Amino acid sequence: MSDERRLAVLRAIVEDYVQTREPVGSRMLTERHGLGVSPATIRNDMAALEDAGYIAQPHTSAGRVPTDKGYRLFVDRLAEVRPLTSPQRRAIETFLSEAVDLDDVLGRAGRLIAQLTGQVAVVQYPSLRLSGLRHLELVPVGGCRLLVVVITDTGRVEQRYLDVTDAPGEEPAVATVEAPEDGAAAPVLDEGSLGELRARLNAAAAGKRLSELPAAFARVVAGVAPDLAPLARGVADLVVDTLGTEGEERIVLAGTANLARADMPFTHGLSPVLEALEEQVVLLGLLTEMVGEPRGRRGDGAGDEQPWGEGVGVRIGHENRLDGLTEASVVASGYGSDGDTVALLGSIGPTRMDYPGTIASVRAVARYLSRVLPG
CATH class of the missing domain: 3.30.390.60 (Heat-inducible transcription repressor hrca homolog; domain 3)
Structure with a gap:
């Protein structure tokens, strides 16, 4: 999609839907965002976005919500990820640097990601x-x-x-x-x-x-x-x-209780998501694919070289090959000492997640974790 105005409309719909958890209408967009066009023009843009499959209308006379395809375009066209605040960065570094051993530092990393994102954190132990x-x-x-x-x-x-x-x-x-x-x-x-x-x-x-x-x-x-x-x-x-032991892969899961919050929109309930989290080998395989794959998967060539994208992977909804995660999104990164990736970490939540904030949190914890690992 080359129309920058329609991309701005899509971005506004995603941001409002993530914040309000309610379908977004043209009037809300006019009032909350300085798009510089009339409500009629916004409605035309929304109709075009819906025809292209980027947004959908869940109920008659309701506003629109992003689809997996819409979230994908939003993520791929992010110009930047808002940085963490200075207090957040200091808190991360202090919290991780106070760990007494590897078990402690990985447990702390998981709790940090879960707290920062309000979602589930996955942290892999460094592979032997x-x-x-x-x-x-x-x-x-x-x-x-x-x-x-x-x-x-x-x-x-x-x-x-x-x-x-x-x-x-x-x-x-x-x-x-x-x-x-x-x-x-x-x-x-x-x-x-x-x-x-x-x-x-x-x-x-x-x-x-x-x-x-x-x-x-x-x-x-x-x-x-x-x-x-x-x-x-x-x-x-x-x-x-x-x-060289093959069966030694271990992971830390933190924040699974966050899935029980009332605002987690899983149509089929929590059971499929929890069952997917128990498939640790398959879950680690998914994270490995995400971190290792090149960006630009959607095929339109947009946003292939985003400044935030190096080492960070995002899978949205049905892009996940785990059945239980078809209504979830996964943000993952690698970490390691001396520039080598020795393990992975990530955050798992609903497709209606704060993508810029989750990407920033996962990336920051991965970087700080790499610093405190023995070199």
């Missing part, structure tokens, strides 16, 4: 498969048992136990390192050997991602003394397996 190894600690915990502590560069901590035994028939707790069959001594857990192995593995892993660790650790195994090689191999395999 996209993380690197920041530090590895080896702690003997009695007998022939070793605690392996894996700390990723995103601040995530995983603990695994490794049994080092010269009795191959024993049942290991998580993983086992058996004595070599050639008669060599069983791996030892003295502090000197552990200190050497710890230093070698940390040095080999410095600055490397998961895909690079197996080769780096193989060189460590090949370079240690023969009596230490079985232990080195066992620890290396355990770390790679931990960081």
